Amino acid sequence: MRRADRLFQIVQYLRGGRLVTAAALADRLEVSTRTIYRDVADLIASGVPIEGEAGVGYVMRQGYDMPPLMFTNDEIAALVAGARLLRAWGGTAMAGAAEEALVKINEVIPDTARARAEAVQVHAVGASGMTPEMRARLDRLDAACNARTRLVLAYVDEAERATDRPVRPLALFFWGKVWTLLAWCELRDDFRTFRVDRIHAMTPDGTFRPERAKSAAAFYERERRLGHIPDRG
Structure with a gap:
């Protein structure tokens, strides 16, 4: 997992005001607790409102949200169409990754952009050779x-x-x-x-x-x- 992806996942796990230990985060992300300590310190330094300390656990204050992704309508349509094509014609891991990325994007884009994504009428069917x-x-x-x-x-x-x-x-x-x-x-x-x-x-x-x-x-x-x-x- 790339470090950027790991930092994103740490923020997601800390949402909701729950106390989460470094050991629990390390187990979920399959890294050492030392890596979690370093990642959390970097997130705090970048302005993410995480409270806690090593050996006790971490919690993130309510109300924090990731900065919104800024896509144009055409970019959103391309992402949705591409994910559908890859789901039909790609490898198992490729298709799964495309679906997961689309879910994450859908969670952070504005409502108007989400409506555009749901309105995309590009579909991929008939991939009979994709055993x-x-x-x-x-x-x-x-x-x-x-x-x-x-x-x-x-x-x-x-x-x-x-x-x-x-x-x-x-x-x-x-x-x-x-x-x-x-x-x-x-x-x-x-x-x-x-x-x-x-x-x-x-x-x-x-x-x-x-x-x-x-x-x-x-x-x-x-x-x-x-x-x-x-x-x-």
């Missing part, structure tokens, strides 16, 4: 991209040729019903894209150090030079 296995595969690939985990893919190409591909996973792309993985293929010594639905198995094979020439940014730069991706300036 539990496919969703779990997307989650594993997403985690591998973030953790820089080298993978050996059991892959079957369009001509039904089966190969084992040692790769560095870099990014996932959604093309409308089809997901692809952008990776540095160590077998071909070049960038390659793999259809996720043709990956039959994946085996972790250690981690890799980031290299500028073998990164997603380097791939985008090359594709822009070739005119395959428009330059957004």
